[in-house]
Amino acid sequence: MHDESAEKEFRAIEQAIWAAAPHELIDVANGLIGRYANGVDAEVLLIDYRQEFLVPTVPGREDVPVDNTASGQAFAAQRTVQERPDEDGGRLVHLPLTVQGERLGVLSARLPDGGPPWLGGFAAVLARAMKIASQGTDLFRRLRRRTRLTVAAEMQWDLLPALSCDTAEFHFAGQLEPAYAVWGDNFDWAASGERLTLTVSNGMGSGTDAAALTHLAISALRNARRSGAGITEQAALADQTVFARHRGERHVDTLLLDFELATGRVSVVDAGSPRILRMRGTATGGIGFEAQMPLGMFGDTRYATEEFTAEPGDRLVIVSDGVHTALSPAGEPYGESALIQALRATRMQAPPEAVRTMVRHFVAYHEGTEPDDDAVIVCIDWAGRDGGRDNGAGPRVSAEA
Secondary structure (H helix, E strand, C coil), rough: CCCHHHHHHHHHHHHHHCCCHHHHHHHHHHHHHHHHCCCCCCCEEEECCCCEEEEEEECCCCEEEECCCHHHHHHHHCCCCECCCCCEEEEEEEEEEEECCCCEEEEEEEEEECCCCCCCHHHHHHHHHHHHCCCCCCHHHHHHCCCCCCCHHHHHHHCCCCCECCCCCCCEEEEEEEEEECCEEEEEEEEEEECEEEEEEEEEECCCHHHHHHHHHHHHHHHHHHHCCCCHHHHHHHHHHHHHHHHHCEEEEEEEEEEEEEEEEEEEEEECCCCEEECCCEEEEEECCCCCCCCCCCCCCCCCEEECCCCCCCCEEEEEEHCCCCECCCCCCCCCCCHHHHHHHHCCCHHHHHHHHHHHHHHHHHHCCCCCCEEEEEEEEECCCCCCCCCCCCCCCCCCC
């Protein structure tokens, strides 16, 4: 096909994607693959809340594990994976659906000769459309859950920003555990042209009480941040807000970090139990700060910042107390050595995969028993303003699966 006709065809496909109603978007996308690419068995698979399975959007099909499958490889490695060709030359092709580093799932289809040249662009447009469409329908959220969420977990997941992000300066990912029953632990972040602000919080208690408490604190932090306040003012407003509601009987442990993208200088307010670890070269260890009062303890705490500098190549991992104080069935604290071992084992993985691996390691540490507390794991790879690596503008083709 000539370049001009291919471009015209792709414009028609884009228009059809953007014109689709939110709840019809996936069906429209599957139909376009059949019509314009002669694709068969086209389907969108969404990543589940625990990030263990890709969930089909076509009724009757089974969930696909992320580990040790071709579609899972496309999701985990963030590249196009082509399976071995059939006798007629057609082959299954799997493309990651990703928006600025946020991984939504995978597009799979059986295509002649590996598919048309616009296929990667189609996946990119579809992912952006899905991100927007999710605000206007429950379809994507309903399909992603492999079991029912608790009410507390529903509150926490609705409160979350994107689980991952890629920029020139940093690469970020975070996850909640237990995904379907989390209550008080959460994280929040926002980036501008000059700064990245990140908070990791742990609301006191359990169930919907803890979720509501965390929701109140994060809303106050966001209110201050969106008004232009720095992290000390953010902490002060959240402290006042939570104290006004609970009079010191309930509080929220929070670690607040403000990254200056141009220099790597990080301002920190340590208002509770989340911990930060750093991998720099072959050295791995914690970064300690002066502990200050949790948010809501007194309502008039004057918070102060401390500083450290992130250097290109650093990996920072922030965990809530549900991780670093967790005990094995034998009573051994996870944070003493197992957490460091898990962190070192993920050094060659990108942050989203590193977080998935650390969550699996954390769950396995409990040897089949239920953790006593919920948990957050957040990972940041720092590249710096001039030290960035290739962010992967589009899917890359791998060797045959």
